[in-house]
Amino acid sequence: MTDPILHTPEEERVVHGAFDYGELARLGLHPSEILDFSVNCNPYGSSPAAREAIAQVAIERYPDRECWQLRQAVLEHELAGLDLPFSSIVCGNGTSELIWTVARIFLAPGTKAVIVAPTFGEYRAASLAAGAAIIELPAEEERQFQPDLTALRFRIVQEKPGIVWLCNPNNPTGVWMEYEQLFLLANTCHSAGALLVIDESYWRFVTPPATYTALNLMQEHSGLSLLVLRSLTKDFALASLRLGYAVSSPKLIRRVRAQLPSWNVSGLAQAAGVAALRDRVHLHTTLAALTCQRQAFFAALQEAGLHMLPSRTHFCLLDVGDARFVRQELLMQRLLVRDCTSFGLSRCIRVATRSAHEWGQLLQALREVVKS
Numbered sequence: 001m002t003d004p005i006l007h008t009p010e011e012e013r014v015v016h017g018a019f020d021y022g023e024l025a026r027l028g029l030h031p032s033e034i035l036d037f038s039v040n041c042n043p044y045g046s047s048p049a050a051r052e053a054i055a056q057v058a059i060e061r062y063p064d065r066e067c068w069q070l071r072q073a074v075l076e077h078e079l080a081g082l083d084l085p086f087s088s089i090v091c092g093n094g095t096s097e098l099i100w101t102v103a104r105i106f107l108a109p110g111t112k113a114v115i116v117a118p119t120f121g122e123y124r125a126a127s128l129a130a131g132a133a134i135i136e137l138p139a140e141e142e143r144q145f146q147p148d149l150t151a152l153r154f155r156i157v158q159e160k161p162g163i164v165w166l167c168n169p170n171n172p173t174g175v176w177m178e179y180e181q182l183f184l185l186a187n188t189c190h191s192a193g194a195l196l197v198i199d200e201s202y203w204r205f206v207t208p209p210a211t212y213t214a215l216n217l218m219q220e221h222s223g224l225s226l227l228v229l230r231s232l233t234k235d236f237a238l239a240s241l242r243l244g245y246a247v248s249s250p251k252l253i254r255r256v257r258a259q260l261p262s263w264n265v266s267g268l269a270q271a272a273g274v275a276a277l278r279d280r281v282h283l284h285t286t287l288a289a290l291t292c293q294r295q296a297f298f299a300a301l302q303e304a305g306l307h308m309l310p311s312r313t314h315f316c317l318l319d320v321g322d323a324r325f326v327r328q329e330l331l332m333q334r335l336l337v338r339d340c341t342s343f344g345l346s347r348c349i350r351v352a353t354r355s356a357h358e359w360g361q362l363l364q365a366l367r368e369v370v371k372s
C-alpha cells in the first residue's frame with residue numbers, strides 16, 4: 001500500500017545509499033540477494049569478536065551512560081599518541097546523532113550554516129531543523145570537486161555562520177583536503193566565530209593512508225573552535241549497531257553531552273565497539289585487502305572506458321549520464337549503487353569497492369547498462 005500522506009519539503013527525509021526496504025519489497029527482492037555498492041562500509045564485515053561480545057551482553061541491564069570502556073578503547077586504539085584527555089570524547093548513537101546534536105547547540109533561527117558541498121545530506125537536514133539558513137558552497141566538477149578555499153574563506157568571513165560543515169575525506173567525491181588547507185580554514189572559522197565541524201567518518205579509507213587528521217590540528221592549535229566526528233560504522237562495519245564519537249575541547253564536549261539523552265549508546269553497541277576496536281588484526285587485514293581491491297577495481301573501471309572521477313577513498317563517482325536509470329537497471333540485476341541526484345549530481349553514481357568476484361559482477365553489468 002502506498003503512503004497517502006503528502007510530505008512538505010521540510011518533512012522530506014534525507015536521501016541515503018543502502019537498502020530502501022520498502023522499494024525492495026515492492027520489487028519482490030530480498031536484501032540478502034543484493035550486492036550493495038551504495039554504502040561505503042568495510043565489505044569484509046565486522047570482527048568476529050564483536051559478535052561474541054554482543055552475545056555476552058546482559059540485555060536486561062541499562063548500559064553505561066558514560067561509555068567508560070568504549071571511550072577508553074577509543075583513546076587507546078583510535079587516538080593513541082595524541083595525548084587527548086578522556087573528557088575530550090563523547091560517544092553517539094552513530095555519528096548522525098552527534099551531527100544533529102551539534103547543530104542543535106550551535107544553530108538557531110537567525111543563524112547560518114555553511115556547507116562545503118556536494119556532501120553528506122544530514123548536515124543540511126540537521127541545520128535546517130535547528131532553524132538555520134543554509135549556505136551551500138558547491139565544489140565544481142571541473143575542479144575535480146576540490147573546494148575553492150579562497151572563495152570559501154571569503155564567504156565564511158562575510159556570512160559569520162554558527163557552523164561550517166566539512167566532510168574530509170568527502171562523501172560522495174572522495175576528495176581529501178590537505179593539512180595546510182585545513183589549517184587555513186580552521187583559522188578563518190575561528191576568527192569568524194564559527195565552529196568548524198570536520199567529519200572524518202572515512203579517514204581510514206584514505207589511500208595512500210592519511211599522514212595527518214584534523215585531530216593533529218586540534219592538538220597543535222588548542223585554541224581553535226574545532227570538533228571532529230568519527231564513525232565506527234564504516235571501517236568497523238557496525239552500521240546496524242549505530243556508533244560514532246566526537247572529539248573536541250572538554251568544555252565543548254560537556255555541552256554536547258548535556259544535549260544527548262541518557263543511555264544514547266546501547267549496551268550492544270558499546271560491547272561490540274570495544275571488542276572491534278581491540279581487534280586490530282581484523283581491522284588491518286580487512287583494510288589491506290580492501291586497498292588491493294580498490295586499486296584493481298578502479299583500474300578495471302577505467303579500462304572499461306567508464307568515466308571515473310578521482311577519489312582518495314575506496315568509493316568513487318562514475319559519470320554515467322543518467323544516474324537514476326542506471327541505478328534502476330542495476331537493481332533489477334540485484335546490484336545496488338548510489339544515485340547521486342540528491343547531491344545535485346544527476347549524471348553520477350557512487351560505487352564502493354567490494355571483493356573481487358563482487359566488483360567483477362558490477363563491472364560486467366555496468367559495461368552493458370552504461371553503453372546501452
Ligand SMILES: Cc1ncc(COP(=O)(O)O)c(C=O)c1O
Nearest residue numbers: 094095096120171201231233244
Ligand atoms: C560522511 C558521513 N558522516 C556520517 C555518516 C553517518 O555515520 P553513522 O553511521 O555513524 O551515523 C555517514 C553515513 O553514510 C557519512 O557518509
